[in-house]
Amino acid sequence: MAQLVSTKNPLSSTHPLTVGVIPDTKTLDLWSAMTPKERESTCDVIELRLDTLNLPADTIRTALTGNATPILLTARHPAEGGQGSVDAAGRMALIEPLLDLAAIVDIELRSAMEMKPLIDKAHARSVQVIGSFHDFQATPADEILHGAISFAQPAGLDGVKLATFINTTADLTRLITLTSEPQRLRLSCMGMGPWGRVSRLVLAKCGSLLNYGYIGESNAPGQWPAARLKEMLSEL
Numbered sequence: 001m002a003q004l005v006s007t008k009n010p011l012s013s014t015h016p017l018t019v020g021v022i023p024d025t026k027t028l029d030l031w032s033a034m035t036p037k038e039r040e041s042t043c044d045v046i047e048l049r050l051d052t053l054n055l056p057a058d059t060i061r062t063a064l065t066g067n068a069t070p071i072l073l074t075a076r077h078p079a080e081g082g083q084g085s086v087d088a089a090g091r092m093a094l095i096e097p098l099l100d101l102a103a104i105v106d107i108e109l110r111s112a113m114e115m116k117p118l119i120d121k122a123h124a125r126s127v128q129v130i131g132s133f134h135d136f137q138a139t140p141a142d143e144i145l146h147g148a149i150s151f152a153q154p155a156g157l158d159g160v161k162l163a164t165f166i167n168t169t170a171d172l173t174r175l176i177t178l179t180s181e182p183q184r185l186r187l188s189c190m191g192m193g194p195w196g197r198v199s200r201l202v203l204a205k206c207g208s209l210l211n212y213g214y215i216g217e218s219n220a221p222g223q224w225p226a227a228r229l230k231e232m233l234s235e236l
Contacts, residue, residue: 010045010070010103011128011159011186016204016233017044019072020215020226023052027216032063039069042215043226047072050094051084057097070103077108080134088114105129109148112155119156130159139164139171145178152185159186161210166191172199179206196222205236
């Protein structure tokens with residue numbers, strides 16, 4: 001049975017969701033050409049990587065005509081894998097013209113204070129905002145991971161995304177423990193690297209809400225194809 005996901009608040013889901021990443025025009029064209037049934041079987045949410053799409057808002061809006069899948073908008077900081085501006089205002093300028101299409105906005109935790117105007121504008125439209133933290137080399141100490149989560153709520157965020165490189169089974173075990181613990185905010189945790197694919201299944205089972213896969217070609221280490229990930233999560 002297909003899972004119904006609120007177009008305005010996917011963070012309220014009681015089941016793990018699959019996010020299909022759209023990082024470039026080729027993938028956007030692929031998504032645009034899909035039938036509604038194909039889209040439904042591919043993912044529950046689409047992430048528009050506005051920093052790498054590098055397209056005018058009107059072009060993106062036209063490509064998404066008829067889209068019924070909840071949209072997550074991201075303009076990633078270069079220090080955390082993005083290709084956009086290091087200036088918060090520049091990244092906000094990519095997101096704001098498309099806020100009316102969004103169900104979720106993703107900003108870096110490091111930028112939460114600078115991007116408070118965007119958080120407020122999103123909330124005024126009933127759009128949820130998650131704060132993300134990436135480490136492409138390691139899985140930081142528990143104090144850092146817990147600190148990231150603790151920082152998010154007073155910053156006005158609705159959820160936290162933690163993506164770290166898993167070097168050892170001990171790293172994975174720590175992420176499993178963290179994801180399994182009760183949290184005040186919705187939490188999405190995922191691993192990158194050789195343990196990435198295993199981690200995304202295990203952590204989804206432990207409570208990770210948003211679980212990322214690729215549409216077309218992979219754009220991050222450790223990802224599953226979105227359609228395959230959604231199929232497997234439905235069996236957990």
